[in-house]
Amino acid sequence: MQVLVRDNNVDQALRVLKKKLQREGVFREMKSRRAYEKPSEKRAREKGEAVRRNRKAARKLAQREGLLPGRKRPARGR
Incomplete structure (x- = not known):
């Protein structure tokens, strides 16, 4: 796994690394x-x-088919 450090910003690189490790399930x-x-x-x-x-997949399928209401997304203010 590789993370690039831009402009000596180690804190941002650490955040990116932690996010990648989390997504991969390393923790x-x-x-x-x-x-x-x-x-x-x-x-x-x-x-x-x-x-x-299986429950999550069934719930997502039901939402796609309109049997259940979908997730409410926060409104973006411009």
Whole structure:
């Protein structure tokens, strides 16, 4: 992973790096590897994640089809 530092602005480069790491799931991976996870706990966690993913996909599909109201977006003032 690579982040360019422009005009010696290290703070902005750090923010960009953290955002990239967050998007890639590196922090979640580090947190999960801190301690041993029993196989039964891992199965339960993965099953819960799959249920959440499926519910989210179904909710988005229902919103696209007009069955549920979509997210309210903040109005942009010009």
